[in-house]
Amino acid sequence: MKVTLHGAAGDVTGSAYLVETDRARVLVDFGMFQGGAQLEAKNVLPSGLLAKKLDAVLVTHGHLDHVGRLPLLAKNNWSGPIYATKPTIELAAIILKDSAHLQLNEVERDNRKRERAGKEPAEPLYNDKDVEATVALFRPIDYHQHLEVAPGITACYVQAGHMLGSASIALTIQEGGKTKTVVFSGDLGPSGLAILQDAEPLRKADLVFLESTYGDRDHKPIKETLAEFGEIIKDAVARKARLLVPAFATGRSQQIIYH
Numbered sequence: 001m002k003v004t005l006h007g008a009a010g011d012v013t014g015s016a017y018l019v020e021t022d023r024a025r026v027l028v029d030f031g032m033f034q035g036g037a038q039l040e041a042k043n044v045l046p047s048g049l050l051a052k053k054l055d056a057v058l059v060t061h062g063h064l065d066h067v068g069r070l071p072l073l074a075k076n077n078w079s080g081p082i083y084a085t086k087p088t089i090e091l092a093a094i095i096l097k098d099s100a101h102l103q104l105n106e107v108e109r110d111n112r113k114r115e116r117a118g119k120e121p122a123e124p125l126y127n128d129k130d131v132e133a134t135v136a137l138f139r140p141i142d143y144h145q146h147l148e149v150a151p152g153i154t155a156c157y158v159q160a161g162h163m164l165g166s167a168s169i170a171l172t173i174q175e176g177g178k179t180k181t182v183v184f185s186g187d188l189g190p191s192g193l194a195i196l197q198d199a200e201p202l203r204k205a206d207l208v209f210l211e212s213t214y215g216d217r218d219h220k221p222i223k224e225t226l227a228e229f230g231e232i233i234k235d236a237v238a239r240k241a242r243l244l245v246p247a248f249a250t251g252r253s254q255q256i257i258y259h
Helices: 070-075 086-116 130-133 222-238 250-258
Strands: 001-006 016-019 025-030 056-058 082-084 138-140 144-150 153-159 167-177 177-182 207-208
Touching: 001 222, 025 070, 025 144, 025 167, 070 086, 070 130, 082 086, 086 130, 086 138
Parallel strands: 025 056, 056 082, 082 138, 177 207
Antiparallel strands: 001 016, 016 025, 144 153, 153 167, 167 177
């Protein structure tokens, strides 16, 4: 077995893990790099990714840094299954369509400058048709369902507590007469959030790939965060002020709207 990281290794965004055995190749997540021109230049189809048969893609959740490069597969004529929970499929479709729309707007602005400078026009990473082709490849998988997604590779999704539909994925991999369990955490949410169930712990693994953006710090308790949020709202109301929320993450936006 071989696992190649095509993102989120040294960078916070761009999660993508290629799992290869002597019988199968499976991609876990295929996210977009975010955070400036230098990182965004990495938003390409990795060399050789589709040179051999890719049996399936498994998606942990719908945030752009985990699904944002999926349309590059469809754009390059890949038509295999993309497995995700039903809420992830619905959210990913919205997020990918929005991504294509934003790219088009950015390219149109950039091309006006390029035209004035006598440069060739740029193109977006992908367009609406590429997104539609990608969404058509999604296949729903339930939590705790054991599904053979490729020869010798069985996937089981469990609750990750990060956003609606988010999951950690345990792969049971059979190769050379041996069976190994490889876990991909996806993004894990804190316990006690509204709307969401808490993350489920996985008790056994031979190898774990753990997302650890906040691995070196503790989050503020949710009660303290909500109290602080409430005081900000009260202050804005008292002053008849406007409250602007720079909503970067879909899950956090859902939490704010709920509360």
